[in-house]
Amino acid sequence: MADCPARTVERQGLAAARLDRPADEARRDVIGSGIAIQDVVKAYGQFRAADHISLDIQPGEFITLLGPSGSGKTTLLNLLAGFQKLDRGRISVDGRPIHDIPTHRRGFGMVFQSYALFPNMTVSQNVGFPLRMAGIDRETAERRVAETLDIMRLSDHARKTPSQMSGGQQQRVAIARAIVMRPKVVLMDEPLSALDRRLRESIQIEIRALHQTIGSTILFVTHDQGEALTMSDRIAVMDAGKIIQCGTPTEIYRHPQNRFVASFVGESNLIDAEIVQKRGTTMTLKSRSGHVFTAESRNAIDVGRASVLVRPERIAISGEPAPNSLPATVTSALFLGELLRIEARTDGGETLLIRCTDVADRPLPASGDRLHVRWGANDCWVLS
Ligand code: ATP
Numbered sequence: 342m343a344d345c346p347a348r349t350v351e352r353q354g355l356a357a358a359r360l361d362r363p364a365d366e367a368r369r370d371v372i373g374s375g376i377a378i379q380d381v382v383k384a385y386g387q388f389r390a391a392d393h394i395s396l397d398i399q400p401g402e403f404i405t406l407l408g409p410s411g412s413g414k415t416t417l418l419n420l421l422a423g424f425q426k427l428d429r430g431r432i433s434v435d436g437r438p439i440h441d442i443p444t445h446r447r448g449f450g451m452v453f454q455s456y457a458l459f460p461n462m463t464v465s466q467n468v469g470f471p472l473r474m475a476g477i478d479r480e481t482a483e484r485r486v487a488e489t490l491d492i493m494r495l496s497d498h499a500r501k502t503p504s505q506m507s508g509g510q511q512q513r514v515a516i517a518r519a520i521v522m523r524p525k526v527v528l529m530d531e532p533l534s535a536l537d538r539r540l541r542e543s544i545q546i547e548i549r550a551l552h553q554t555i556g557s558t559i560l561f562v563t564h565d566q567g568e569a570l571t572m573s574d575r576i577a578v579m580d581a582g583k584i585i586q587c588g589t590p591t592e593i594y595r596h597p598q599n600r601f602v603a604s605f606v607g608e609s610n611l612i613d614a615e616i617v618q619k620r621g622t623t624m625t626l627k628s629r630s631g632h633v634f635t636a637e638s639r640n641a642i643d644v645g646r647a648s649v650l651v652r653p654e655r656i657a658i659s660g661e662p663a664p665n666s667l668p669a670t671v672t673s674a675l676f677l678g679e680l681l682r683i684e685a686r687t688d689g690g691e692t693l694l695i696r697c698t699d700v701a702d703r704p705l706p707a708s709g710d711r712l713h714v715r716w717g718a719n720d721c722w723v724l725s
Pocket of ligand 1: 411
């Protein structure tokens with residue numbers, strides 16, 4: 342390297358890269374930072390864009406902030422990046438408070454929706470820019486740029502300028518530039534939202550693979566629940582400046598805490614019912630039409646009225662009543678090949694969406710047919 346590794350480390354602040362290692366080794370050896378966000382508040386006048394947020398992010402974790410527009414995702418990312426100041430609370434990285442460290446010395450990699458590339462520079466120059474700013478020697482910088490272009494499959498485009506590249510390629514250049522210093526933390530704010538669906542899906546897979554390769558902690562912002570489920574180790578679901586629930590994609594999808602999370606993540610059927618008995622995590626409920634069924638939940642709930650979540654793919658249909666079944670009338674049925682998409686109205690008045698696999702020789706349900714919808718106790722979840 343690097344004439345003076347210690348100075349480079351100093352210049353790059355908390356998340357300095359180890360640029361003095363051989364390329365292959367350096368590809369793998371970043372251990373991302375742990376981040377502790379404690380009781381953070383950011384207000385604009387009376388309005389709290391971040392309202393007492395606490396979140397512990399593990400070293401090397403891929404964590405996604407997911408929420409509707411205006412829920413405070415970008416605000417939280419900006420507070421971490423240092424673009425905005427906290428009104429209250431504390432953010433620490435690897436145990437050290439970062440409030441007094443300016444953005445450029447936090448050493449985070451950053452990727453935004455707009456690629457923000459320098460139009461007159463080639464791809465190599467764009468990617469090498471942070472190395473130049475950090476005063477990294479030319480040989481090390483060239484090696485690191487080549488290696489990063491290789492990771493992002495951009496080597497063939499090294500001499501192009503941004504205007505000669507597609508949107509997806511430009512975003513990959515922006516990501517390459519963000520990781521070229523091997524930051525311990527990478528912040529990504531809706532980086533894929535300007536891309537079409539197919540491209541988005543392929544770059545999602547690339548970012549996920551990249552995360553495995555470089556080992557940085559990644560904080561990713563999106564309002565796209567599919568993206569969050571595919572990419573994250575954990576998802577923090579936000580609404581109105583608060584984190585409503587934080588958990589793995591399966592926890593969030595299968596065991597949401599409340600109606601907001603259940604409706605925001607995935608397709609959901611919410612059934613009104615009354616909890617008539619509670620034994621451990623198993624509850625006996627009575628539907629509006631008076632049918633009794635059982636469901637699970639670890640949410641803190643008392644007997645009384647409740648909402649029960651059943652995902653469309655967990656519902657089976659049959660002609661005969663069975664335990665845990667409700668009578669319903671088909672209101673629409675679509676044959677989608679391997680799947681049937683059925684809407685049915687229960688006798689209690691709830692409209693249910695059902696996605697079930699096609700079965701050979703079973704006649705397709707039609708509007709007006711009476712049937713029984715059923716599920717296992719484990720397939721439904723009582724919300725708090
Ligand atoms: P989106 O997905 O639309 O980007 P978001 O979840 O990232 O939304 P934020 O950008 O964090 O939401 O904004 C949260 C709330 O704070 C919004 O209601 C927004 O209008 C408000 N807000 C953000 N920045 C400012 C500001 N500088 N002045 C006043 N209000 C602001």
